Amino acid sequence: MNKPLVSIEHVHFKYEGQEEYALKDVSLQIYDGEWLAIVGHNGSGKSTLAKLLNGLQYPEKGRIQIGELELTEDTVWETRKLIGMVFQNPDNQFVGTTVQDDVAFGLENNGILREEMVERVENSLKQVQMEAFLQQEPHQLSGGQKQRVAIASVIALRPQIIVLDEATSMLDPRGREEVLNVIRELKEDHDMTVISITHDLEEAAKADRMIVLNRGQLYREGTPEEIFQLDEELVKLGLDIPFPVKISKMLREKGIPVSKSYLSEEALVAQLWTSHSGK
Numbered sequence: 001m002n003k004p005l006v007s008i009e010h011v012h013f014k015y016e017g018q019e020e021y022a023l024k025d026v027s028l029q030i031y032d033g034e035w036l037a038i039v040g041h042n043g044s045g046k047s048t049l050a051k052l053l054n055g056l057q058y059p060e061k062g063r064i065q066i067g068e069l070e071l072t073e074d075t076v077w078e079t080r081k082l083i084g085m086v087f088q089n090p091d092n093q094f095v096g097t098t099v100q101d102d103v104a105f106g107l108e109n110n111g112i113l114r115e116e117m118v119e120r121v122e123n124s125l126k127q128v129q130m131e132a133f134l135q136q137e138p139h140q141l142s143g144g145q146k147q148r149v150a151i152a153s154v155i156a157l158r159p160q161i162i163v164l165d166e167a168t169s170m171l172d173p174r175g176r177e178e179v180l181n182v183i184r185e186l187k188e189d190h191d192m193t194v195i196s197i198t199h200d201l202e203e204a205a206k207a208d209r210m211i212v213l214n215r216g217q218l219y220r221e222g223t224p225e226e227i228f229q230l231d232e233e234l235v236k237l238g239l240d241i242p243f244p245v246k247i248s249k250m251l252r253e254k255g256i257p258v259s260k261s262y263l264s265e266e267a268l269v270a271q272l273w274t275s276h277s278g279k
């Protein structure tokens with residue numbers, strides 16, 4: 001994690017006919033191999049940032065650099081090969097009549113030869129643990145399974161970066177867990193760079209780094225531990241602090257030594273066991 005793979009520099013963006021800027025002077029870097037979570041309340045500009053990264057909109061001022069390329073109307077087809085997008089609604093992302101066809105679709109469009117296509121379809125479905133569902137029809141799948149197929153369709157094209165725009169927000173807890181596990185594996189085992197855009201801080205707690213957006217501006221940047229220290233400030237921004245972080249704060253207020261804000265229930269329970277058994 002050393003060179004920025006994506007560099008967003010002083011980006012301003014306003015939708016046509018609107019007075020307010022949706023993004024105001026936003027600058028941030030995304031490093032090779034990291035998982036960056038971009039969080040913010042409704043209307044903070046998260047989806048607008050995703051649209052800019054995908055070249056669906058262009059900055060009014062400022063620039064976006066992806067790898068060696070500046071993202072412009074001339075380079076957008078090249079930059080889209082580097083960035084794969086997964087969106088919120090699992091039902092809007094299926095184009096094939098079976099799981100296999102769905103993953104193959106993007107490859108066909110990119111002129112990948114049949115033999116390689118078969119291999120890539122199989123491999124990418126394996127990476128999301130959906131290889132047993134090759135012939136299944138989309139409507140037979142759960143939300144989490146559909147999103148995993150959507151991720152397989154993206155990784156089959158071998159992008160360097162995967163952007164998940166609220167990709168777990170329509171899923172039940174089990175589906176969300178499945179998708180988050182897949183994201184972690186893609187990052188850890190396949191060196192993918194992950195950008196997850198979410199209003200769910202529990203999900204963001206799993207990332208390496210977080211960016212908080214507020215009213216189109218970059219409010220804070222830091223590790224999840226650093227961001228959760230903001231505490232009431234996050235609540236004021238309309239964000240809900242994860243349950244284990246709230247509990248560890250309450251314990252500290254009651255004089256029970258919890259050294260930092262624990263980001264997962266498991267870590268908090270482990271700390272409490274350790275201090276309890278040490279007495």
Ligand SMILES: Nc1ncnc2c1ncn2[C@@H]1O[C@H](COP(=O)(O)OP(=O)(O)OP(=O)(O)O)[C@@H](O)[C@H]1O
Binds near residue numbers: 041043046
């Ligand atoms: N197509 C559009 N036309 C006009 N204004 C828009 C459009 N899309 C978003 N906006 C405005 O731009 C600002 C940023 O919206 P954006 O959708 O990027 O926020 P968000 O953080 O993704 O919110 P949400 O979580 O509700 O999707 C908001 O003020 C919103 O009303």
